[in-house]
Structure formats: structure tokens, C-alpha cells
Amino acid sequence: MEDRLAARLAELRAERGWSLDELADRSGISRSTLSRVERGEISPTASLLGKLCTVYERPMSRLLTEVEAEGAQVVRASAQSVWTDEDSGFVRRSVSPPHPALRAEVVEATLRPGADIRYDAPSVPGLEQHLWLLDGSLELTVDGEAHVLEPGDCLRFRLWGPTRFVCSGPAPARYLLVLVVP
Structure with missing residues (x-):
């Protein structure tokens, strides 16, 4: 890959x-x-x-x-691609990858304790996201507004500006992210 x-x-x-x-x-x-x-x-x-x-x-x-094979309706766990950024402590699993006929996708992400990832601008302005925190704690700043999430919390937003993801707790933060292309 x-x-x-x-x-x-x-x-x-x-x-x-x-x-x-x-x-x-x-x-x-x-x-x-x-x-x-x-x-x-x-x-x-x-x-x-x-x-x-x-x-x-x-x-x-x-x-x-775009660099993976075309997906089927059922995306088996063994077929879900995983991408790891060792430098930042970010692991990304494409649970339900993008498909030309669908607007949404589901990503599972894990940040190691102390991980701090910043994005200066959205890749797609207005991209709708729903982040559901499964484990750990996560500080997420969207367009200058900080949110502290605990397990079970869900943050819904559209991306227009910078974002920052910080795993603030002693355990990894694991979350599901649903992305909906405008």
C-alpha cells in the first residue's frame, strides 16, 4: 500500500x-x-x-x-486496511471505506497517550464528521473551540478550519469517525 x-x-x-x-x-x-x-x-x-x-x-x-482495491458491500475485518503513523501514535482502520456510490464512510482510530495531531485546514471544506469516543479520553479542538470527550460521548461537526486531536489520558483514545462528504 x-x-x-x-x-x-x-x-x-x-x-x-x-x-x-x-x-x-x-x-x-x-x-x-x-x-x-x-x-x-x-x-x-x-x-x-x-x-x-x-x-x-x-x-x-x-x-x-484510491490506492486500495474496490470494496464489496461486506467489508470483513481482515480486509479493512490499517494505516499507522508511528511518529504521531495514530492508527487508522478503514471500517467502511469510501465508495463511489456512497457519501459516508466509517473509520476507527486510535491515538496513543500523549499523541497530539494538528490539521491546519480541512481536506474538504464543510466535511461532516461524527466522532464517537469508545475508550480513553480525547481533547478535540474544532475551529478554535475545545471539547473534552469521555467514553460514549459523540461530537458532531462540519470542518471549516483547523483541528487538533490530543490523547490526554493515560490510556489510548479509541474512536469511531463517520465522515460524510458534502
Whole structure:
């Protein structure tokens, strides 16, 4: 999957006719890092992938689905793709991946204690999200408003600005995220 992701990122840039320098200017990511990501020499972090998704105007889940095989109606646990960002302590399972005929998807995510992930802008402005915290505690800041969630809490919102996810407790934070493309 890492190789397919690298190839897809290079393809997205080429589709727009952008040079690495232009993509670096648009994303705020260094040209050398972009080059290494597109060649598959390094795996992108969640933050880096978030910046690229913003530039390419697509949710991260859509990008990851584009490098996976077409899904069936039943998505078996063994077939659900898992992506891990060791640097940030973020693990993402695509429970119900995007499908061309459907607008929603379901993601299970886990953040290790102390994890702090920031996204400067939404990949898709107005993206509807429903976050249901299953385990641990999570501090989620959406458009400057902080929310402290405990197990069973659900936060519903649309993305228009920056977000920040912080696992504030001693145990990992595990949550389900339902994304609905506008």
C-alpha cells in the first residue's frame, strides 16, 4: 500500500501539472520531503498527509481508498486496511471505506497517550464528521473551540478550519469517525 500511495501522490501532482516546487509552496512541505514521499523513500505522517489532502481537496480516507482495491458491500475485518503513523501514535482502520456510490464512510482510530495531531485546514471544506469516543479520553479542538470527550460521548461537526486531536489520558483514545462528504 505504501508504494501505491507514493505513486498516487505523484499522479495527483502530475494531473495538476504542478512541479515539486509549486506543490511545496501550496502545501508548506519541503520540496525534498515531497520528492522522497513520492518516490516511496519515506512514509508520510498523518500531518503531512493532511496537508497534501488539503491541497488536493480530498479527505484522507478518499486518498487512501484510491490506492486500495474496490470494496464489496461486506467489508470483513481482515480486509479493512490499517494505516499507522508511528511518529504521531495514530492508527487508522478503514471500517467502511469510501465508495463511489456512497457519501459516508466509517473509520476507527486510535491515538496513543500523549499523541497530539494538528490539521491546519480541512481536506474538504464543510466535511461532516461524527466522532464517537469508545475508550480513553480525547481533547478535540474544532475551529478554535475545545471539547473534552469521555467514553460514549459523540461530537458532531462540519470542518471549516483547523483541528487538533490530543490523547490526554493515560490510556489510548479509541474512536469511531463517520465522515460524510458534502
